[in-house]
Amino acid sequence: MITLTEENYIKAIYHLGKYGVNNVSTNAIAKEMETKASSVTDMVKKLSEKGYVDYKKYQGVTLTEKGKEIAVNIVRKHRLWEVFLVEKLNFSWDEVHEVAEHLEHIKSKKLISQLDAFLEFPTHDPHGDPIPDKTGKIKKIDKILLSEAKIGDDCICVGVQDSSSDFLKYLDKNNIALGTELKVCHREPFDNSITIEIKAKELIISNMIANNLFVKVS
Amino acid sequence: MITLTEENYIKAIYHLGKYGVNNVSTNAIAKEMETKASSVTDMVKKLSEKGYVDYKKYQGVTLTEKGKEIAVNIVRKHRLWEVFLVEKLNFSWDEVHEVAEHLEHIKSKKLISQLDAFLEFPTHDPHGDPIPDKTGKIKKIDKILLSEAKIGDDCICVGVQDSSSDFLKYLDKNNIALGTELKVCHREPFDNSITIEIKAKELIISNMIANNLFVKVS
DNA sequence: AATAATTTTTAGATTAGTCTAAAAATTATT
DNA sequence: AATAATTTTTAGACTAATCTAAAAATTATT
Structure with a gap:
């Protein structure tokens, strides 16, 4: 049997390893898990x-196929629960993460397959992240960061990089949601802030914001 | 903070104490929790x-008001999740208990209040057990065991005493569900089995079955 | 290439929850 | 009321996960 803690370590390693980093370092895991490097070493031995x-x-660690399977399944459960919370229980997108962190560890195949059906097989969670299917397949969409879009591009918001409450609330406040259309008007060379047109209004957003919002160029 | 294990002990003590027993014994808890008496002693000291x-x-233990509050809240969550599983995810009533055992420990007030609303404030779970409201109030219905009903009584099934899979499957097989109407026709003195009329058919049920089915006499 | 800085591991302790085996208290039986 | 049977508690040990502090290995800097 796999413990709750083991699952959380595997998930952390998965998220840290996902962007090309092949060997996830002890310190990186320690930071992600908010624990000490020595604890990580112990756990990593056990996981190994x-x-x-x-x-x-x-030399750090990488997930095996078996480890990846566990990780992807947790991600699947997490994102399905997030959809449930937003669509059925009227949570807002900045409230779901914490609760989903707990729900994701419930072990019942039937629960998840039925939840999936009940939600009508969603492909993305409320933050635009893809939901792995039951076989673990994740279909990627060709999204880019808004900061990478060219002047004049017509875009649709399709996801967020950061899903902290502060960032999501900023987006809410400025009427930016998934599916929102916007046009890139101007980039200020000094600070890389960009002016976008959104619902016939102009809005200046910092480079940091643009670096955390995924869009699809249409 | 309260741990998962502490919650489970409190729940066990609640269930054992609920039928008039004032001091729940160490051994009774050990049996309920499938653990050893010595472990119970340790935990009971901690809970105290x-x-x-x-x-x-x-001398055994009784729950304090604080303990009872915890217990009732867990029961509330357990039963709400059971309703969700049956009504929304198409679980059958013999499948819900195990999953609800896990879901009941998720700590989020918003989750439960929204779930309650989503389910349209159910008053009873799929086994006919009452769901405590957010203040912990439990409204009792005047149900009796089928074994206590008199010959000639017209009854409606309103709950089960035992909710083991075997018993629930027996009921399914014999088309007995909550809300099913039945009439008590005959009691056999030798073994206390009773003959009931159900949907224009006669059925003989053992005393053990009759002892685990709650009905309301109409 | 030697030394400094950083990262990682080891060693030893701690806490929560559990266990076995033995001792103590309670309850039941003669 | 004495003894037997049962229940409960204590004592000491174990595992999982964590920690601090020190040692070892790696990486960076002169």
């Missing part, structure tokens, strides 16, 4: 013995 | 220190 990660001393 | 139970050595 159980076959969830490949680990060589001082 | 934290103010969830009153405990005197060798």
Whole structure:
């Protein structure tokens, strides 16, 4: 059996390893898990013995296929629950993460397959992140960061990089939601802030905002 | 903070104490929790220190008001989730308990209040057990065991005493569900089995079955 | 290439929850 | 009321997950 803690470590390693980083470092995991490096070393040894990660001393870890399967399944559950919370229980997108962190650990195949059906097989969670299917397949959409869009591009918001409450509330306040259309009007060379046109109004957003909003150029 | 294990002990003590038993014994808890008496003693001391139970050595325990509040809240969550599983996710009534055992520990006031609303404030779970309201109030219905009904009584099934899978499947097989109407026709003195009329058909049920089915005499 | 800085691991302790085996208290039986 | 049977508690040990502090290895800097 896999423990709650083991699942959380595997999830952390998955998220840290997902952007091309091949060996996830002990310190990175410690930071993500808000724990000490020594605790990570202990756990990583255990995960290695159980076959969830490949680990060589001082070299960091990578998930094995078995580990990846666990991770993807947790991600699937997390995102399905997020959809449930928003669509059925009227949570806003900045409130769902914390609760989903707990719901994702409930172990029942039937629960998840029925939830999936009940939600009519959603493909993306409320933040625009893709929901892996039951076989673990994740279909990627060709999104780019708003900061990478060219002047004149017509875009649709399709996701967020950061899903902290502060950022999501900023978007709410400025009427930016998934599906919102916007046009890139101007980029200020000094600070890389950009002016966008959104619902016939102009809005200046900082580079930091543009760096955390995914769009699809139409 | 209260741990998962503490919550489960409190729940066990609540269920054991609910039928008039004032002091729940160490052994009874051990049996309910499928653990050893020595473990129970340790935990009971901890619960006592934290103010969830009153405990005197060798005398068993009773829940304090604080403990009862915790217990009732867990029961509320458990039963709401059971309704959700049956009504929304098409679980059958013999499948819900195990999953609800996990869901009941998720801590989020908003989750439960929204779930309650989403389910349109159900008053009873799929086994006919009452769902405490947000203040912990439980409204009792005047149900009796079918074994206590008199010959000639017209009854409606309103709940089950035992909610084991075997018993519930027996009921399904014999077309007995909550809301089903039946009439008590005959009681066999030898073994206390009773003959009931149900949907124009006669059915003989053992005393053990009749002892686990709650009905309301109409 | 040697030293400094950083990262990672080890060693030893701690806490929550559990266990076995033995001791103490309570309850039941003669 | 004494003894037997049962229940409950204590004592000491174990596992999972964590921590601090020190040692070892790696990486960066002169």
